[in-house]
Amino acid sequence: MPKLAPASALALALLLAATPPAEAAPRRQALLVSLPGASGAELEALYRAGELTAGGFAPFFERGEVGPELEPVDPTLPGPTAIALVTGAPPGRSGAVGERWRPAGGALRDRVDLDASPLPASTLWTVARDAEMTVGAVLWPGLDNSNRERHVDWGVSPREIAHFPPRSIKLTRARWVDNAYGRGPGPSLYWGLPPTVRSHSTPLAFSVPFMMPHERHELIYDLVAIDRTDDGVENYDGLLVTRDPDPKKGFVGIVEPGGWLRVELPFASGSRQGSPEVAWIKVIELDPRLERTWVHVTGTFYSRAYPSSLVRRLESDKVVYPGSLDEKSLEAGLAGGYGFDEATFVEQAERLAAFAVDATLAGLDLKPTDLALVELPLFDAAGRRLARVEEAEIGPRLAAARCELWRGVDRQLARLLAGLDLATTRVYLVSGYASGRVHSDVDVGDLLRLAPGLGGLRERAGGPGPWSIETAGGLAHVYLPVAGRDRDGVLAPAEARSAARAVADALAAARDGEAPLFSRVLLRREARRLGLDHANAGDVVAFAAPGYRLVTGTKNPVAVERDPEVDAVAGRSAAEPAARGLWLALGTGIEPRRLRRPPSTLDVARRVAAALDLPRPKN
Secondary structure, three states, X not given: OOOOOHHHHHHHHHHHHHOOOXXXXXXXXXXXXXXXXXXXXXXXXXXXXXXXXXOOOHHHHHHOEEOOOOEOOOOOOHHHHHHHHHHOOOHHHHOOOOOEEOOOOOOXXXXXXXXXXXXXOOOHHHHHHHOOOXXXXXXXXXXXXXXXXXXXXXXXXXXEEEOOOOEEEEEOHHHOEOOOOOOOOOOOOOOOOOOOOOOOOOOEEEEEEEEOOOOOOEEEEEEEEEOOOOOOOOOOOEEEXXXXXXXXXXXXXXXXXXXXXXXXXXXXXXOOOOOOEEXXXXXXXXXXXXXXXXXXXXXXXXXXXXXXXXXXXXXXXXXXXXXXXXXXXXXXXXXXXXXXXXHHHHHHXXXXXXHHHHHHHHHHHHOOOOXXXXXXXXXXXXXXXXXXXXXXXXXXXXXXXXXXXXXHHHHHHHHHHHOOOOOOEEEEEEEOOEOEEEEEEEEHHHHHHHOHHHHHHHHHHOOXXXXXXXXXXXXXXXXXXXXXXXXXXXXXXXXXXXXXHHHHHHHHXXXXXXXXXXXXXXEXXXXXXXXXXXXXXOXXXXXXXOEEEEEOOOOXXXXXXEOXXXXXXOOOOOOOXXXXXXXXXXXXXXXXXXXXXXXXXXXXXXHHHHHOOOOOOOO
């Protein structure tokens, strides 16, 4: 090759120096947002009816990829589905065959919780970590930062720590006292009220103690009923909250009927160590004459964030984990007891969704992130408590509450999308299954105890039977003790095969009148077609027929019991069309289109990995 003349070489050098360096490709980002228990069919019906206008779901339907449903994987339960979403593997490979199971080779009564079991070796976050990408997670099952396999670069653990329990307070007029108030010369001059607060009727107080686990004595807060209308009529219209008997010294705020007040609870010393204890107080009902007062005080909770920089950011922004949804209080309130109403439940749900969005945006802002996994654990709880929409008396209220829950999620998704650059980000919004309405409980143990074809097995065991049962929602695993396989095995392999067939036949034959109680009953080897042929699975795997929940160990000797304590359950057979979840995608590289057929839960990990040019997890 001929040498360049000096002048030509100088010109080339100047040209190269003047040429700007090539711009680096923008960093791509993927968010996987899970709404376990949500139904894509319900979402689309509400969207088409014009009920969702806040701008969270609309961009998906208008500019994104719409399933709108997602094919579930058996079992349709929260934990196994979360594992399937990030591995692309069915439970037959991951071993996550339920929320609890008997470990392979263990004793008949041994159990392992999904939260305590080893996670699969290959997940979305492990392939991203191997590629030196940054991963964040908010309330994602399994990622609690307890060890390396459960750790990502930043996140908020799904494991909550409850400190002070919630309570609901119902008061009549007789329970309000004025011994600390009302000693001034006139109705607007009570010495105990702050200068900015006036009451034109005698302020009346009620004390609310907070017993903190880390303190040896209680914090006492007072609720003070006040009348701020100067009309000559006793008309209490708000509650003043104070942490000192003299509200001038301990004034926290005023909460009105239907409203909430955020209260930070200091330690007894007046100092605070780390994140504050926070409770929210709501006035559900306040009769103007105090004949009826209904107040709810939430519990206080922690869900650990990491690393410390995220903890400091959340503290500075006053972003506090509000706790999981309080189903017990809703159940009590709907029954007329000391709980709260469905509107309060939905408001709690939106507060939890807002926390997840705030924490996600804080993490994304704190550190450039390639992959974020976010779960909004709302719809399973809503299904269990708000599914009786067809009932004449309470149905319209619960239907309105379900709709308002979707609106709340719509508002929070709009906030999340507003904080993202969709020119470089893909958002996958999924639900791996939908919960299903139930009207009856079925005690699987009682069915087997009463089944005429199993008398010989029961006699041989000298008790209820040589089996143990694990149930969750619409799923049941029946385990047998097989000699040479299990630690306390007593049935020879041939005898165990015969016993398993007898158990399966008994369940398949079970009826509620003329209606079968099970939609599918399979031996473990037959469960291969469902992706459930793992050593952790039962020797018999059974799915309830629609409308039934499977339980075991109830004290009621009746095998089928009406009026279960929940309205809907997960764990139904994935073959049921109503069990389908939700699939929406939006952002860079996503073309607006409606899919002809729903994708599978097992496709999600592959799609998210491809968005980041990562290999799919291998399991």
